[in-house]
Amino acid sequence: MERSKVMTMAMAALGLALVLMVPEADATRFIVGGGGVGWTTNVNYTVWAKGKHFYNGDWLFFVYDRNQMNVLEVNKTDYESCNSDHPLHNWTTGAGRDVVPLNVTRHYYFISGKGFCYGGMKLAVRVENPPPPPKGAPLDEKSGSSLSTVVYRGQLVLPAALAIAAVWDAFVRIW
Numbered sequence: 001m002e003r004s005k006v007m008t009m010a011m012a013a014l015g016l017a018l019v020l021m022v023p024e025a026d027a028t029r030f031i032v033g034g035g036g037v038g039w040t041t042n043v044n045y046t047v048w049a050k051g052k053h054f055y056n057g058d059w060l061f062f063v064y065d066r067n068q069m070n071v072l073e074v075n076k077t078d079y080e081s082c083n084s085d086h087p088l089h090n091w092t093t094g095a096g097r098d099v100v101p102l103n104v105t106r107h108y109y110f111i112s113g114k115g116f117c118y119g120g121m122k123l124a125v126r127v128e129n130p131p132p133p134p135k136g137a138p139l140d141e142k143s144g145s146s147l148s149t150v151v152y153r154g155q156l157v158l159p160a161a162l163a164i165a166a167v168w169d170a171f172v173r174i175w
Helices: 002-021 045-049 076-081 147-174
Strands: 029-031 058-063 097-102 107-111 122-128
Touching: 045 122, 058 107, 058 122, 076 107, 076 122, 097 107
Parallel strands: 029 058
Antiparallel strands: 058 097, 107 122
């Protein structure tokens, strides 16, 4: 029984060490229109989206007056004509704070129905895959050390040391 506790704690420590070594994902949550404006009329959302890169895994956060407006995902034709009769998806939850996950690489088209689309409440975004991470600088074999090597070793050494310490602590407490 005692050995199973040690094995369980060792596996938990190893799992924790592996989680700490996994690089973190960089998803972005965009507040549509910006923090001070939100999803409202008389805003040019084409200008707001210009220059922004929307990647697979990002989120759009719509903040608006829940008593008047909504968030509808439509096709390109309905986006261009402000037709809200046949939305692909109604993201409106009733709280006026709706989150839309951008989890497919494609064009997304959003409008607000009830005539607000004609006042500019329409947004088109193109979601693409994130760029590959930058390649590390080549190691300088003559000096034997570089910043990237130190960082990489730090990412391995600290979690490994913590895992070993947890296993040792469990071992000492049981025996």
